Amino acid sequence: MSLGPTLKKAYFPELPDFYSGKVRENYRLADGQRLIIATDRQSAFDCILAEVPYKGQVLNQISAFWFDQTKDVVPNHVIKVIDPNAMIVKDAKPFPVEVIVRGYITGVTTTSAWYAYERGEREYCGHTLPEGLKKNAKLPEPIITPTTKEVSGHDQKISSKEIIERGIVAAAKWQKIEEYAIALFKRGQEVAAKRGLILVDTKYEFGEDAEGNIMVIDEVHTPDSSRYWIADTYEQRFARGEEPEYYDKEFLRIWLRDQGFMGDGPMPEIPDELIERFSNVYITLYEKITGQTLDRGGDNPANPLCRLRRALKKEGLLKGKFVQIIMGSESDRPHADKIIAGLASEDIVVDVLAASAHKVPDLVLNRVRQLNEAEEPVVYITIAGRSNALSGVVAGASRHPVIACPPFADKSDYLVNIHSSLQMPSNVPVMTVIDPGNAALAAKRILGLS
16 A cells, blocks of 8 residues: 655755654754654554654644744744744743643543543642543643653653752743743634634743743644644543544554553564555644644655755755765774865855664665755765675665775785776776775866766
């Protein structure tokens, strides 16, 4: 079954300060800005499970919609949406707390409020919950139930009082965050109600810029961070003790739970039918909330990564000339440094990857496949000796020129390394240049002719 294009990873070696989260890729840019790219990776129980077509696009565009809908009540970090999957934002320092707002008591995981309530817990994150609540019941007022952000392991629930007492967030700042969170949630419920939806609960992240201005960051009211129920059938189904109809990833959690997977042990293979259903749920929710039809194609329906590259180039974030140095191991670093010195230029971006074609061929091929989509000129310089599979693998898979610059410590391995680079199969064009400075100069001249 063909499920459509997916964006599994959005790594651009030309861009600085790359950080990859569960779903989003981040790059810190100049002038206090950050690039955020939403991929199609799907996580649950703190694990990456699969890629879902159009999921990243839905997350980015729903967030963009909600940031715009709520900007009059809470400041946010958005500067510009540059692609269906990407936006440029203000670089804000996140507060080390996830702010969860609940309007109803529900959930299926062991971290849910309903799980705790069902087991007799009435004090929950500093709130006293009333007796007699049923699952999926509306709470008298929305409550904030924060969690910590743990470096490893699961986040832990915490009260507002503990956040202040432990010095996690200063009292005045936490008070502002709570005000903002409730204002965001109530606006979200108002807008959702007009679309026939109930915003049940959600997770916010807040940060502050260099001037100390607090703002909402990351995402707002997406199906990844929020739970939505269908309003028309909620009351009847609740009265009958049935689960509400919903638009979110809850059905995936339930399916995983039914397979016996709760984040530990072997991960079950998710059927294509379930991935397709997941994609359709996210798309339907986007269209229901925004009132717009999701553009599933753009100008290149088969390749969101290629479309992203064009958007980044249009923004001036990709300079246009790129040299990818791939060395067989870290021991080749001194040789690479000589080449880098010869490539010094304001117009050329250089990236170095240590990857053996024998030991990690997938890493090499993944980089080649990504750069095959680059519209800007690219030249590879490969550094490998003895049995130089690296240059041949790159040249055989790439549409860009490859220069082999084999390293050698002394005359004893000189001929072996050189001949290994010279002897390539037919239709595998590799240019061998011995001197690192000449390899750099050759790459410059190739790029100058491009």
